[in-house]
Amino acid sequence: YxxxxxxxxxxxxxxxxxxxxxxxxxxxxxYTYRFSQDEALSKRINRLMRREIVNPVDGLFAVxxxxxxxxxxxxxxxxxxxxxxxxxxxxxxxxVSHGKVAGWFGTDHNxxxxxxxxxxxxxxxxxxxxLAAIFTSVLSMIIAAVGAWFGGWVDELIQRIxxxxxxxxxxxxxxxxxxxxxxxxxxxxGVTVALSIFTGTIKTDRAIFLQVKESxxxxxxxxxxxxxxxxxxxxxxxxxxxxxxxxLVSAVPSYVFLEASLAVLGLGDPVLPTWxxxxxxxxxxxxxxxxxxxxxxxxxxxxxxxxxxxxxxxFALDRIFNPRLREM
Numbered sequence: 033y034x035x036x037x038x039x040x041x042x043x044x045x046x047x048x049x050x051x052x053x054x055x056x057x058x059x060x061x062x063y064t065y066r067f068s069q070d071e072a073l074s075k076r077i078n079r080l081m082r083r084e085i086v087n088p089v090d091g092l093f094a095v096x097x098x099x100x101x102x103x104x105x106x107x108x109x110x111x112x113x114x115x116x117x118x119x120x121x122x123x124x125x126x127x128v129s130h131g132k133v134a135g136w137f138g139t140d141h142n143x144x145x146x147x148x149x150x151x152x153x154x155x156x157x158x159x160x161x162x163l164a165a166i167f168t169s170v171l172s173m174i175i176a177a178v179g180a181w182f183g184g185w186v187d188e189l190i191q192r193i194x195x196x197x198x199x200x201x202x203x204x205x206x207x208x209x210x211x212x213x214x215x216x217x218x219x220x221x222g223v224t225v226a227l228s229i230f231t232g233t234i235k236t237d238r239a240i241f242l243q244v245k246e247s248x249x250x251x252x253x254x255x256x257x258x259x260x261x262x263x264x265x266x267x268x269x270x271x272x273x274x275x276x277x278x279x280l281v282s283a284v285p286s287y288v289f290l291e292a293s294l295a296v297l298g299l300g301d302p303v304l305p306t307w308x309x310x311x312x313x314x315x316x317x318x319x320x321x322x323x324x325x326x327x328x329x330x331x332x333x334x335x336x337x338x339x340x341x342x343x344x345x346x347f348a349l350d351r352i353f354n355p356r357l358r359e360m
Contacts, residue, residue, distance in 0.1 A: 033061075036117040044092060047106020052076075052092070059123070067092065138326045141317045149305040150330065156306050157338065160221060161288035168228040169280040176234045177268045180241035181260065190234065197230040203293075210299030217301040220294065224287065233279075237272060244271050274353035282346030285339035292335055307331035 042054035042065070054073060057065070067073060067089050077091035078084050083099070085091045095102045114123040137146035179190040209223050244250065245268070253263050294300055295308025296315075314320075314327040 033116065033118050033121040038117065038121060038123050039115045040123065041113045043111045045109035045111060047104055047108065052080075137330050138324070140313065140327060141319075141322075141324075146310065146327065146330070149310050150307070150334065152305045153307040153310065153331065154334070156217070156304050157288045157291065157335075158284075160217060160291045161284040161286075161338075161342075164221060164224050164228065164287035164290075165280050165283040167225045168231075169233070169276055169283065171225070171229045172231065172233045173237050173269060173272060173276055174264075175229065176237035177241050177264050177272075179234075180238045180245055181264050181268060187238075190230075191238075194230040194232075194234050197227065198232065200227065202227055203290075206290075206294060207297065207299060210294060215299055215302055217291070217304055217306075220291070220299075220301075224290065240272055240275070241268055244268055278346050278350035278353055281342055281349055284342045288338055289335065292331075307335055 037058040037060060039056070039058050041056045044052045044054055046052060053076070054067070055065070055070060057063075068087055070088065074085070074088040077088045080096045081091050081094065081101075082097050085094075085101070090101055093103055093108070095104045110127065112125055114125075116122065135145045135147045137150050139145055140149075175190055179187040205227060206220060206223060210220065213219065250263065250267055253267055258267075291300070291306060292308030292311070295306050296312050298312055300306055300309040300312065308331070310331045311328055314324070319325070319327040
């Protein structure tokens with residue numbers, strides 16, 4: 033149009049053949065009408081429902097006066113009638129309906145497909161768990177071997193540090209780091225590894241290394257002049273690797289759950305869409321109160337399956353690498 037705006041009348045025919053007047057208004061060259069932001073429509077629906085409806089869109093498709101709100105199922109018709117006042121002027125209408133559930137995993141409150149977040153969360157969770165398990169297991173094994181071989185003040189220092197670290201509040205320290213320093217997943221990973229090196233694993237590995245240290249082939253290596261580092265890395269550590277692999281695999285779920293727990297508490301990485309962050313978003317925006325149970329259950333189920341998978345793999349590897357279990 034050039035000077036006179038077209039006039040549009042919108043109404044909704046419901047499945048019970050009742051007609052609900054949406055509104056009458058003039059339109060500009062570009063005009064967007066949103067049902068949820070029309071205060072007049074909201075008041076009209078509240079009168080029909082005989083109570084206050086927060087979102088008028090819910091009342092459009094509800095059985096009037098139903099408590100709690102029940103949907104009126106059937107076919108709806110949106111009638112748009114337009115009047116133009118100039119020659120060659122016209123009205124082009126586009127209707128956009130935003131659904132609440134779409135895709136394999138549904139959508140969140142912003143209608144974003146949760147499939148993307150679920151798929152992104154898988155490699156992040158597995159990478160965090162694998163890296164933390166590998167670094168902590170390998171470093172703990174090396175430190176335990178060094179302490180068992182050299183003995184003396186070296187072993188005493190390692191044992192005292194381990195005992196002090198065992199009484200430190202591990203989760204509380206991670207919460208403090210995430211709150212006061214950084215929530216980056218790499219920072220959390222570094223602190224997790226640093227706090228997980230000196231744990232009970234060192235004492236367990238040390239007991240094994242003390243037995244291996246007295247073996248005859250170790251005495252033979254010392255007799256032909258093998259260096260301390262060669263004995264530690266070529267003769268001591270390889271003996272415990274068969275026991276290390278099942279323990280390493282079984283430790284992965286604990287670190288995956290740790291990252292998810294921090295994210296649920298709101299201390300997850302602000303950039304990466306991890307499984308724990310999905311659960312935190314669901315809690316923040318009231319998924320349970322809105323009936324969007326899938327938003328919480330799906331990442332929780334994926335976390336449980338991840339833990340179950342690594343636990344079963346760890347048990348299987350334990351039977352392979354441990355001859356005593358294989359004979360039972």
